[in-house]
Amino acid sequence: MNAQREPFATSEYYRGGGEVRETADGTGIEITASLTATMRVTVTSGVFGPDNPTLLDVYGPRGRCVAVVDAVVDRHYGAALRAYFAHHGIGLTVMVCPATESDKTLRTVERILDFLGVNHCNVARDEPILVVGGGVISDTAGLATALLHRRTPYVMLATSVVAAVDAGPSPRTCVNGDQFKNSIGAYHPPVLTVVDSGLFATLDDRHLRHGMAEIVKMAAVDELRLFELLEEHGERLLATRFGSTGGDAALRKTGDEVLHRSLLSYLRHEGTNAYEIYQDRPHAYGHTWSPGFERRAGLLHGHAVAVDMALSTTLAELVGWLPAADRERIHALNRRLGLAVYDPVLERSDIILAGQEAMRSKRGGRALWAPVPRGRIGAVGYLEDVPAELLAEAVELNRVRAAALPDGGRGTGSRLDPTTGVS
Ligand SMILES: NC(=O)c1ccc[n+]([C@@H]2O[C@H](COP(=O)([O-])OP(=O)(O)OC[C@H]3O[C@@H](n4cnc5c(N)ncnc54)[C@H](O)[C@@H]3O)[C@@H](O)[C@H]2O)c1
Missing domain, CATH: 1.20.1090.10 (Dehydroquinate synthase-like - alpha domain)
Structure with a gap:
């Protein structure tokens, strides 16, 4: 993560180049420009354990970490997060942010920008923000970092299944628009995605279950072995929250294999098509x-x-x-x-x-x-x-x-709250 900086580079995470030439008739100028982003994904365990180096490697050399944390996740893991940074003597400033589906708005993005901006944290344009939570906070805070200084890197610590295998490493940061859900946004992949299935221990059943759909999706069109693993272990992974609240070491290992295979499948296609240049997705x-x-x-x-x-x-x-x-x-x-x-x-x-x-x-x-x-x-x-x-x-x-199905095919816990739209 802390590669040697090239002279005059604006960030260690991005490279660019291109070409400028005059048109043959001498009346115009043609330009090509490219952006190369460096991304990494890590499946770890005990991410807030004092000996876990994942976050220390990024923030230790900088001496501070500015974080945007989902409010529910903060209730469960805020103390551990703060203790981790305190243990390593790294200054931590946290914005605790409500992050339900109905918070996926530009208003939320503005609030995050206000926190990150000159009047509060004054984040520099090559300073990676830490984003902690599920798909909603990765979409909204990710979009805020895309807009801050026109592009500021972020590290995504994924705490839900959806964020772990899909929204977290996704280059698509967004809020909901009128045309579609997720239709307002920017292509801005996190520079590092951290997945720790131990954090699923506190995720409720509904959110765990709907995350499984994103894994089935990848398996069905891209990886038979992953599909077979889900057929064999899917229900136990669901019941034990990927082995974080039950089962044995073997189940936890299977859970990590499912996450790893999902991520690899996702990134094999989406990683190199981060700016959605191709439709074959x-x-x-x-x-x-x-x-x-x-x-x-x-x-x-x-x-x-x-x-x-x-x-x-x-x-x-x-x-x-x-x-x-x-x-x-x-x-x-x-x-x-x-x-x-x-x-x-x-x-x-x-x-x-x-x-x-x-x-x-x-x-x-x-x-x-x-x-x-x-x-x-x-x-x-x-x-x-x-x-x-x-x-x-x-x-x-x-x-x-x-x-012909007893539940009419409606699934378990599939609805948002009809009055609030809250997930
Ligand atoms: N950008 C993309 O490419 C992409 C891809 C897939 C999904 N998404 C988006 O992701 C969202 C769904 O993701 P999600 O399921 O993570 O939703 P979410 O972020 O709303 O999280 C679900 C709920 O679980 C809570 N939570 C998260 N982690 C927790 C933990 N470890 N313990 C306890 N509670 C926890 C959250 O506070 C929230 O209440 C949707 O908005 C969807 O559009 C985006």
């Missing part, structure tokens, strides 16, 4: 139709992703890309993990088709590029277009399948 599986209905249906993010996965997988079967047995296997895994596989919002074809068109436009307008499992579990294909009749057929098949 397998991990957008479950994220083609769900952004258009997640808030409307009042679903927790992972459940909305799971409902979309079920729809996408049925489409893959209908176009002859996936055997029925594999579609059923994905469906069965999500059911066993208590994830939703259906929501009546799918019957609102106006909402679903409008969402599809908005997604097509977001993905460049030329095609829908909907990733679905293709050929087998662990491999991906992209549906370039999905006609309205085909979509309606898939919805109807899933509606009938869900009607």
